[in-house]
Amino acid sequence: MPVLCSRCEIKKAHLKRPKTGHSLCKECFFWVFEEEVHHSIVSAKLFNRGETVGIGASGGKDSTVLAHVMKVLNERYDYGLNLILLSVDEGITGYRDDSLETVKRNQEQYELPLKIVSYEELYGWTMDTIVKQVGLKNNCTFCGVFRRQALDRGAMMLEVDKICTGHNADDVAETVLMNFLRGDIARLRRCTAISTGSEGAIPRCKPLKYAYEKEIVLYAYFKKLDYFSTECIYSPNAYRGHARSFLKDLESIRPSSIIDVIHSGENLSVKEEVRMPIQGNCARCGYISSQKLCKACVLLEGLNRGLPKLGIGKHHKLQDKLLKSQPLTEEEEKKFKMISF
Amino acid sequence: MKMAAPISIHLEFGGGAELLFDGVKTHHVTLPSQSEPWDVKQLLEWIKANLLKERPELFIQGTTVRPGILVLINDADWELMGELDYKLQDQDNIVFISTLHGG
């Protein structure tokens, strides 16, 4: 006995929504999924008419669905946005090659302009050359820091007004959990925001913030969207992986867990007397930083000086020297040169 | 005793789940004749014994699929079809999609 769609009551249901428990046919599912994203966009006033919006496109499921839905909604509701796909090429042989091919096909499928910025252009180093210098054990520090900034730096280069990324409800819940586990109050406060101007110079937003991963995957599957799925070969992030499985286990017992965790994050209030790190900007690149030089710029200095451990170890006392491109003492150099990892 | 005839079904692995099956996305398999009709629970055991190439815990947890892997039976969410208790029919199409790989 096929279950009927609870919305149109005519067609056969194809999925059960984790968020509401409703059974829907494909067409009704596409419609409510898109309308909910539209609602997120409108109620948080994410965009203004005439803006150029860079869609962070990795070729993965989230950004592929985001690009598709943004294109649909921009037309359906006449947002008047100038959408472009914005991709970062980290220079990881094999990994990015394939996913960039996917993004290039998406460009044709969605008729959106595509801009690819490479680590080479942004930093003067590719991930492959970084790994050659720092080894596989420490590369994730670079990977994480560089990736966080790459979209902003790329967006600045291309003069877009806003960036939107494919972060979904599961991602946000996972980040809430991780920041909670690490006691990172400043990030915990920021990470649930649907839009932020704080991380870099360019405002960022997450139109899929309330979309469940299950629905994103099924949307892509039923629409036959072309996406690429693999783990970053340089990113065996075990800690995050555990946080994710934990959430998935919770979700399988109670589907609303994902949204519940997000709401917990949103509703945590931080006492006034809790001191927050003072946020300034990097003197070299302008990215948000609590030090004179941001983490990425310190890591770059380290790479360029042949002192790969520089950004990984303690470097607070060296900030002024680095900023003025002054040489380090022999003693200092020795500390950061060790390739014992 | 009456035996259920062998059935042929199509299996599809996607979203990164195929990586646990030598990267092969589609499999046409024949399930042998047995006294009871095959259900999804038995299918999972059969997959574990016959198809899974590595790290079975990334696909199966206990007697069900690992949370985060979506299952579609003939293009419908298995949650609408009885999940593990669904009785397989000849020529059924079962899809497993991982949601756990790169966004």
Ligand SMILES: [Zn+2]
């Ligand atoms: Zn319907």
Ligand SMILES: [Zn+2]
């Ligand atoms: Zn990494």
Ligand SMILES: [Zn+2]
């Ligand atoms: Zn900087």
